[in-house]
Amino acid sequence: MDQKVKILSKYIPEEAAPLISKWIDFYKCDFKISKSRDTKLGDYRSPYNGDGHKISVNYNLNPYAFLVTTVHEFAHLITWNEHKHHAKPHGQEWKNNFKRMMIPFFELEVFPMDVKKAIVSYLQNPAASSCSDLNLYKTLRNYDQKDPSFISVEKIPHQHHFMMKNGREFKKLEKIRKRYRCVEVKTGLIYLFSPIAEVMLLNSESA
Structure with a gap:
């Protein structure tokens, strides 16, 4: 197994890892697994000052939340490649790309049925963050390792x-x-x- 795929498989469903690995290579993306951040699950930075695309995703997300966040950030990358700074960060161009880029993972059947239904509902009009959709957020959180004190x-x-x-x-x-x-x-x-x-x-x- 490719080393990148092997590492990704620790954070996302194993069936999804090869495709994400291909995206990282194809788009020459600096992909980092980040420490936990309270204000965001993931981040995308467009090319600047000689550096290429940069994506980071919080390490402590469950596999389905990690994958959804990763696709969210890659949709930003694709939108930037297509429109540079002429598209709004979460405008229609990004929404269209996010919907399109989720399709392969539905075909791979990597999501449990409850998560798939929540994502399909969310994709009707995806917002800036999956956290802003209470149904999707709660459904994804069902797969977290719970701290019983919270x-x-x-x-x-x-x-x-x-x-x-x-x-x-x-x-x-x-x-x-x-x-x-x-x-x-x-x-x-x-x-x-x-x-x-x-x-x-x-x-x-x-x-």
Whole structure:
């Protein structure tokens, strides 16, 4: 097995690794498996100052999330090759490329049925990030290795306290549209939390 395919197979479904490896070689892409980043799952950088295309994807994603993110970033690469800076980052050109580039992986049947259905729904109008589609995000997260000490904000009982991974403590308030109002205990400031943000529920007596 090709060394690149062997490495990729540790992060994405094995059947998908040869095609991603071909993309990396064909487009002369500097592909890096990155440390975890809270603000993004992956990143694409267009050629600049003599350097070629650069893609990075967080190492700690499950195989299906890693693959979806990788295709997302390669769609940026293709869009840049076709339109340079004349296309919006997540405009129609990118959406068309992302849809087209997902097809081979459907044909390879690398996704479980629930993930495939969520991706098909998402592809009707793909957004800037799979995280912004709650259905796809939740479906992909089902395949994560869970840390039992963390749960989503939507599962925190009303008026209970929770702690973020950085140690900040909040009390959950009411839901406003798609997000929850939460007050930071130390400062009294109000913040809006996504229902799928992962936090640690504190003991009920702290509420």
